[in-house]
Amino acid sequence: MIEIRFHGRGGQGAVTAAQILATSAFYDGKYSQGFPFFGVERRGAPVMAFTRIDDKKIILRSQIYNPDYVVVQDAGLLSAVNVVEGLKKDGTVVVNTTEEDMDLGFKTYTIDATGIALDILGVPIVNTTMLGAFIGATDIVSIDSVKKAILNTFKGKLGEKNAKAAEVAYNTIKNKE
Amino acid sequence: MEKIDIITGTTAAAMAAKLSNVEVIAAYPITPQSHCVEALAKYVADGELDAEFVKVESEHSAMATCIGASATGVRTFTATASQGLALMHEMLYIASGMRLPIVMLNTNRALSAPINIWCDQQDSIAERDSGWIQIYAEDNQETLDSVVQAFKIAEDEEVLLPVMVNIDGFILTHTVEPVAIPDEEKVREYLGIYEPKHAYLDPDRPITQGPVGVPECYMETRKDLNDAIEGSREVIKRVNEEYYKLFNRKYGNGLVEGYNLEDADTVLVAMGSVCGTIKYVINELKEKGKNVGLLRIRTYRPFPKEDVVEMLKDANNVAVLDKNISLGFNMGALGIDVSSVLKNKKVCNYIVGLGGRDITPQDIEEIISHVEGAKDGETKWINLKE
């Protein structure tokens, strides 16, 4: 079973990202769960969301404390939240930042998701962009499934733009490697 | 054709109500309401569901409207949670007393004070004696299936009682996971049209519903009501089997589900989504060579007394988990019920997950190791901060 934790701010779509990832895994023929941290939801406040992916039906219902992967949608959270708390030793972090390198004590990928989102979506909502980057870094689901899940989540032009943002971020990470 | 979609528990319930072709939905759309009626409002607005959606000014009115609608003889549905259910309290007794087969989704959430919108089962437990059949689903698939089954059970002429399908707030209501959605035509054919013989509105055949029940007849109607809910066990079991034949999914015998009970000296008893986590721990322990069982109570009212006795007959350590607390008894409702039907057996009670406190596999392991060394009748609050 793979467990992923998303860190974001209320209103940035971390929960939607977790759900889109769960849907993508489902399109890949896997079982999945996507859910928010069950806490207080406030716009702008640090929030978390989770995804579980497995080859068999997922019956575990607790929150995630030892994720395999962490996605940080806003580098500003790094000073407020210990984003790598409980992360497995060989875990991976993907951070939205303009910095090229970052040492969080774990294998870390960086991407300027805000730049990509502003460029393609025109707004600094980075959830789909970060999802593309995350898949570029980890390949835990196929980018085609992610795009399909995005198109099914956001209708019409909005969906197309978000799918494009995910793909650009995906390729940006792939080209770095 | 059945299709699989990845949806939340509340969406699953809304889809089930739509598949069941409900005719009237009444709801009060404010916190602590869930997405369920929001989804249903959209189905109605988009013309996907031909139902009357009544926006009311409180949950008390929501249930009152459901009672009025159901009394005219139409299939009726609503959804609520925590304080909303508490506000319905008075009307719940009227719905069951008038023998109206209303189906309601309750998303289990704590009761204030302090203010808390998160999961526990105190809300529905507080309505235990209201004459409503109570089903607790473990996952989103069971949520959908249980809502459809609930109409079949409620409208059965042997039963004619309202049914409350309970799902854990957030844990199921806000989690997306794959759910098989049965074919609409097939569900509608299975349920048929609700055509009550006992309670209906027909100007050509006027009747009086909800009359005064004087001391000369009130007690008899209460006995009738009790006989109906007692008798509903067989109907719930039958519906579970019928549903399995048609849709290929069943939940234990409809009342209880045993998991790894054979040769299990220690058995946990629980309701709702925590049963998934318990099964997860049981599987892990089994790999390490330790055998622990689970008895999941799916139908809490009517209480499956005989099944509990029969399925726990070989267990020596019974640990009952409760997401509620009977204040002044230091036990949860399920713990009290299980203790009352099991004679000469060690039963311990564990208060868990109140107000959204997460229940982890470690908590379950702690319960297992505690009950094995505990004395009969102990109550322990789990994962309580110092």
Next chain:
Amino acid sequence: MVTIAAIIYEPGSTNKNKTGSWRTFRPILDNKKCIKCENCYIFCPEGTIYEDKNGDFKINYDYCKGCLICVNECPVNALTSTREEK
């Protein structure tokens, strides 16, 4: 034998309960004085005053409880009361 939910399937069962015997005073309507203003008919809380086929108002003594509201409301004193002899 109580019906399910004590539902009453036979309409008008209240009519079996003849409340006329409750009266202490009996209202008496003098049709010669009556101007057919319908005040008694409107104010009777039990609906026991009715208009017969000749257009005269009558009191149904099977159900009249003797509250005498009609007597109070009659503007021309066509309604009077007398002690019920039991």
